Amino acid sequence: MKLSRAEYNEIAKFTEKLRPTRQCLRMLKERFPRTIFRHHTPEAIETYYKRYSFVMRVLLTKYSLMQSIFSVDLSPALMARLILDRFLQDSNSGTPSKSVLNSMLKEPSLIPDQTLAKNIYQCTINDCCYGPLVDCIKHAIGQEHEVLLRDKLKGRNMSFLDETQLRTMGYDKTPDIILEVPVAVDGHIVHWIESKASFGDDYSHRTYLNEQFWSYWNRFGPGLVIYWYGFIAELDCQRDRGIMLKECFPEDIVTLYQAVCHAHVFV
Structure with missing residues (x-):
């Protein structure tokens, strides 16, 4: 369903005024029937x-x-x-x-x-939103960004296993990348990286958390999710629990080698 900007703004303003009660959904349906x-x-x-x-x-x-x-x-x-x-x-x-x-x-x-x-x-x-052609385009864009991620890791000489390698090892549900040697990003340990060639909004991120990210955390420890097309800033609130969000490949990566060298300097 197409919405004009005026219609979208009207829905957004109406939603902001709603109190968080069980009647919210009913009121939205009555005001804006789908x-x-x-x-x-x-x-x-x-x-x-x-x-x-x-x-x-x-x-x-x-x-x-x-x-x-x-x-x-x-x-x-x-x-x-x-x-x-x-x-x-x-x-x-x-x-x-x-x-x-x-x-x-x-x-x-x-x-x-x-x-x-x-x-x-x-x-x-002729459909720019749904259907097999759009699915193929989305899949191709996702593949391109996974290749980009692997190239970035290789450029930093970081040892890793990708999803294909992990599947051959018997893993059924894995992130795109598992680092063979963990690194630190913004002071947080990272064991795995997931690539998402989409914008991270509330609904999609919540779905990914429940269906993917927390299971990765349970199996492999803390990790990093890259939303290449950005995300809502407030969603990056799980760092202390082990899931960090970035909108690009991080430049401030600290490897184990760098950490050891840094420690020796102060010995």
Whole structure:
């Protein structure tokens, strides 16, 4: 759902005035009702599918699924998913598995109906927010920053194991980098580094903490998370508990060798 800056500011101002009670969410929903849930009701999906099926029979290839998006406030890739899901239910007499649905969205040539396949492809390549193409772009950006991190470590002659090496050693859930010799950053010990090619907002950081970072801390000790596209400054509040945030590769790294040399100077 697209929001104008004025609409976004209105929501932000309204949220700031809310007291932290159980009624907050209800008040937000009443003031700013979301429409996406209406699109996923069985009645709405049936309406979209019948509309698409009818015009395709009447107008044949002169009509595209993209044209139906203009009258519906929904992402093209999400609309394509709804239509394809409903089409497969008709074809296979049952709800398709998520893996089958995802594989067809990624590779529309697998769809038995060629016209629908073209429409699905058109929707996915014209969606700048959702869909398999956007997922590929996000994945590629993530990979680029992981390579950047490894290059930075090699440039500092730091010994490390990356995620691929750790998987071959039998680890199932690991950070991107584990340092074979810990270092110090801003006076805090770092055993591992996680690369995030995204902005760290409240929701995403909280999710990462619960699903990734704390488990890394439990297994490997304190670590560093690099949000390459920045983060909300107040989120960097777990340093004393073992999780530090940075927006770039730290320059003030103290290695064990440097620490030993420094100690000798004062002996």
